[in-house]
Amino acid sequence: MSYLGHVMVHLRKDLRLEWRSRDAINGMLFFALLVVVVFSLAFDPTAAMSRQIAGGILWVALLFASIIALNQAWTREQRNRVLETQRMAPAPPSALFLGKAIANLIFVAIVEAILAPLFAVFYNLHIIGQGWLLVAVMPLGTWALVCNGTFFAALGLRTRNRELLLPLILFPISIPALLGMMQATTAILSGEFDPGPWIRLLIGYNVAFTAACLLLFETVLNAE
Amino acid sequence: MNFSWMFGSSMEARHLLYAYVAVWAIQGGYAGWVLYQWLRAGRQSRTVSHTDNH
């Protein structure tokens, strides 16, 4: 089977498992909604101000929500010793990683698709800048979070305090990407400055870290 | 140790002193901690006993 074939197998497996219970997506959605509400209480923005801060709030909400999904991303591999079997299988380990990361991307994208209109409603947003650029920014930003997040979730696999560790190591590394996604979104919403450099930053970040994740996943899987 | 005679304001003097003392404290403190741990590790390896099942 080709590499892509392996990836598709892993991807389909994760999608199917998640579809059965829909735990992660429901949890993420509700959590993101709660975060948005809490921020609204914290800031109570006017229409003009909301365009400045909505980008930041959106990505913070998605960041926290995706931590929930990522934390249990690998637990289903741990049950029934699936992970050991994966290690022994001749399939390339990075395909396992890629399949799972793409699955997580799809889950978070579903949450975004539901959250974005809610955002527009809560903050009375209408886009002043080039709205179509959001179609580029959302996947790029989400991939930045999900790719590193899936990788670091695997890092903490056999750690005590696993759930604690993920945000502690994910957030510092993700800060440039977070800055990029928030600035790009704010630029598009407010139309006040150019999102171009930030989109380029996101692309560069994603290329660099996707490569790093793919190359180093096997090391992490066989860390003993 | 009163440096304020050298300075116009004592806030300057205080912050300068805080800064220098803080640096010595952090650097010395870290070095001291490493030394302490090193000595403790040495003592422990000498007193670790061999299990004897005979």
Next chain:
Amino acid sequence: MQRSRIFGPVGAVWFLLTLAAIVYATRLGLLLAPTEATMGNVARILYYHVPHSMLSLVFPYINFAASLFYLYWRRRDPLKALTADAVAIAGAEVTVVYGSICLLTGMLWGRVAWGIWWTWDARLTSMLLLWLLYVSYMMLRKLSATGQTHTLAAVLSVFAAIDVPIVYMSIRWWRTQHPAPVFGGGEDSGLDASMWPAFAWNIVAWALWGVLLLAMRYALERRRQEREQEAALQAIEASLEMAQ
């Protein structure tokens, strides 16, 4: 441990030289260097702040290089890999120490010179993020399961090293697009020639001290590794005895 025979006298000499350099440099900075025209005497904090900032950008690379060596030697020569790992943790901890001092002295100076404890300018923010990265490295070390710690930490170190230039660039762009007050724009620009000796000596002194700290932390880690190996050997011996 044969190495301690070399470490002993060389270490002692290095320590004395370093201490002498620090005292000399501090004296230069505190008392002998001329008072700065605009900022006054409080600018003497910079004689400690700037060298620590510069050095805190060097130690991360030591951590990175050591982590790469660890990953390379991990399967090929496990004993060498352990040495590399000891250097890696030493580099990370010294980075955090120097970074903390940089942030702290920067804040104390900013408070007096500019009236504010903090500003999210390019340099400070980047330094804070560097500090966060290496603290997260140490958290990973602390929380990860034994046996895996070295490898996982080495991998995180690679990620951190990739991240450092990206952080630097992105924060700079951020501050170019949204300018904010800058702490000490004139810190190292327009430095008077008469202040150079104080700066130079402080850089030398704290670099020597940094190497000393690295060596000490390395020695500590090696001792801990040996203790672990002894304990493991004893466990094996005990199980062999019982099997007989």
